[in-house]
Amino acid sequence: MTGRPARKSAAQLQAACDKFNASHQVGAAVSVELDSGEVRETVTTSAAQVLSGHTAVIWLDGIRGCYDLKRVTALKAAKA
Template identity: 55%
Template sequence: MSKREIKQQAKEQSLCEAWNASHPVGTVVSILRDNGNTTQTRTVSEAQVLNGHTAMVWLEGISGCYALKRVTAIE
């Protein structure tokens, strides 16, 4: 793994840790879908780094996972 990849993975892990510290599993969120629409759902997992390069979270009623950059917690 290159230094750049290690740095990117550490950055994404930090994003996950920050998310998990303030958003428990079950948090209600809005997600930006691929078609530009938003959908309200809730998290069903903690955030985690997918394949060493993307901070992501699994969501209720959504097939697959979404990158944290497209997920907004609804307070």
């Protein structure tokens, strides 16, 4: 069978959000792969959450709309 990967259940999506939120506070430094393929560094402006029961997303500073959590990578915090 080819084509789209199987959809994640609501519980799996929520678990992905919970895992991200447990490790990263709002304001965490991240990189995101934009629709254009460009990778941009920014910070989170919300906690990760399930959007309309189908996608784990997060909102980012300076970027319009939310992005699929799969396209977001947390950056290591700079040491003081």
